[in-house]
Amino acid sequence: MRTLYKKYRTVALLLLAYALPVLTRDPYVLHLANMACIFAILTLSLNILTGFTGQFSVGHAAFYGIGAYTSSLLAVKAGAPVWLGFLAAPVVAAIFGILLGLPTLRLRGFYLGVVTLGFGEIMYQVFVNWISLTNGPKGLTGVPAPRIGSIVLDTYGSYYFLSITLLVLTIVIAYRLLYSRVGRALMAIRENETAAEATGINSTYYKVMAFCISASLAGMAGALYAHEIMFVSPESFVNAESVSILSMMVVGGIGSIPGSVVGAITLTLVPEYLRSFGDLRLVVYGLAIVLMVIYSPQGIGGWITRVDQYLSGTAIRKPVRGGVERGAA
Amino acid sequence: MALLETKGLSISFGGVRAVQGVDLEVEKGEIFAIIGPNGAGKTTFFNLVTGYYKADSGRVIFKGDDITHVKPYHRTKKGIGRSFQVLMLFRDMTVLDNAMVGLHCRLKSNLAGALLRTPATVREEAEGREKVRELLHFVGLDGKEHEMAKNLSYGQQKRLDIARALATDPEILLLDEPAAGLNTQDLASLTDMIQRIRERGITVLLIEHKMDLVMSISDRIMVLNFGKKIAEGTPDEVRQNEAVIEAYLGKEE
Numbered sequence: 010m011r012t013l014y015k016k017y018r019t020v021a022l023l024l025l026a027y028a029l030p031v032l033t034r035d036p037y038v039l040h041l042a043n044m045a046c047i048f049a050i051l052t053l054s055l056n057i058l059t060g061f062t063g064q065f066s067v068g069h070a071a072f073y074g075i076g077a078y079t080s081s082l083l084a085v086k087a088g089a090p091v092w093l094g095f096l097a098a099p100v101v102a103a104i105f106g107i108l109l110g111l112p113t114l115r116l117r118g119f120y121l122g123v124v125t126l127g128f129g130e131i132m133y134q135v136f137v138n139w140i141s142l143t144n145g146p147k148g149l150t151g152v153p154a155p156r157i158g159s160i161v162l163d164t165y166g167s168y169y170f171l172s173i174t175l176l177v178l179t180i181v182i183a184y185r186l187l188y189s190r191v192g193r194a195l196m197a198i199r200e201n202e203t204a205a206e207a208t209g210i211n212s213t214y215y216k217v218m219a220f221c222i223s224a225s226l227a228g229m230a231g232a233l234y235a236h237e238i239m240f241v242s243p244e245s246f247v248n249a250e251s252v253s254i255l256s257m258m259v260v261g262g263i264g265s266i267p268g269s270v271v272g273a274i275t276l277t278l279v280p281e282y283l284r285s286f287g288d289l290r291l292v293v294y295g296l297a298i299v300l301m302v303i304y305s306p307q308g309i310g311g312w313i314t315r316v317d318q319y320l321s322g323t324a325i326r327k328p329v330r331g332g333v334e335r336g337a338a
Numbered sequence: 339m340a341l342l343e344t345k346g347l348s349i350s351f352g353g354v355r356a357v358q359g360v361d362l363e364v365e366k367g368e369i370f371a372i373i374g375p376n377g378a379g380k381t382t383f384f385n386l387v388t389g390y391y392k393a394d395s396g397r398v399i400f401k402g403d404d405i406t407h408v409k410p411y412h413r414t415k416k417g418i419g420r421s422f423q424v425l426m427l428f429r430d431m432t433v434l435d436n437a438m439v440g441l442h443c444r445l446k447s448n449l450a451g452a453l454l455r456t457p458a459t460v461r462e463e464a465e466g467r468e469k470v471r472e473l474l475h476f477v478g479l480d481g482k483e484h485e486m487a488k489n490l491s492y493g494q495q496k497r498l499d500i501a502r503a504l505a506t507d508p509e510i511l512l513l514d515e516p517a518a519g520l521n522t523q524d525l526a527s528l529t530d531m532i533q534r535i536r537e538r539g540i541t542v543l544l545i546e547h548k549m550d551l552v553m554s555i556s557d558r559i560m561v562l563n564f565g566k567k568i569a570e571g572t573p574d575e576v577r578q579n580e581a582v583i584e585a586y587l588g589k590e591e
Binding site for chain 2: 186190191192203204211222
């Protein structure tokens, strides 16, 4: 039973994930599934920066927006193929990541948080006010759906295959990064920057790299979002969106990869199912997060790890990666 | 040529002249100790040698190269390893990963290699793990690989600190009060370990307060007081030095 579980858990999860459009044809559910994938990518991208490297960011929606606008503008204004936008979005977002990472190298904790918050606000103002380029608050319409050969991914169901594939790609990137020389360097910086430097790690280089990787994945999520909704407006990239991503990371588990995914799915779905609470919805949502942080600081990721250990009978306690200073989170 | 040399090394913090014009020459293969009363500037001196502090004046020369303006992580790569007085382990990482971080500057795999998981990267990781396991065995941490660093006992954490420093493959290892807080048994194995480190061909520069340890294993000793070198020589010479006795015991009336 245990060997069976260990061998097939990944395959089973993948099958289940890819089978969703077969299991349901409800466009509303499938749209939510797309949004869950997008937010899972965003949460993972934030976790690489905050959970792995210990660098606080409260402005992640900015990179998300940069990605969304990059690919939308390329398609709408320049008539470029959609896939080019999907490639350009992470690249442009990564450049902004480096631009933000370099001057903030000496900042950490709350100070870095405030700067990233400011960056998020600046980008939002750019999206709103650079009307000649972004069309301002009215947004950009007519963002085309991507196509593979003759198949146009213009339904939520078909688009979902793209979303889930990019999410799987992001998960693979996160795992491979974490269990590598680079990932160890990032975690060492999170744990103790002085000791990391004394142990031969160029912390400047790796901190900027973390910003770059994180921003580029968020940018990719932006492109994924733009072509799903087929419309972008600044309202999707307000600071509250950054806070949502942050909440997903905290609820999921700081530094936990499965936690990021489950946290994003949960906080994408919960507000939808809380609609019956009417205006109380956001209060319930907020309360759930507060309770989670108090009673399960390791997040859903901590539970997943424990269940996984139980099912696979792992004797060795797998490291639960505790993130940044708990007080700051 | 000395392996490590400092010439007139000085630094002040505000009005406090923490290290003043210290000249030092450590030869390859030595166990060299730095002693002195609390606040004498020993750890500050270490921080100057490893590059954590920038010297106001003076020079640090390693293997004949002036490294005064070289960044800390580059000094590690050149062959200067260190352990810390106040433990600075990566607490939420496993013992194995802590030591693997030490190997960082000796491994080559980059981001692309990690993401594509190239055969070269996989091989390098496997070899690295072997090397680190040998070091964990060397410091006596067998079987603790997957433990979180924070869950180790104090004595074990001190050993891990040394294993991590050894993983950087240093030519000179700076140990900052390795015996502080150790019980008698751990102390004996530490003394033995420092000698075995030298047998691996690594020069040891040691800050220590435990006099019996210092006197029994050091080839030479430098004594600092108020940031200045007041004596240098073999353990016997230092023991009989007037200035040293005065610094430690006060002046006879």
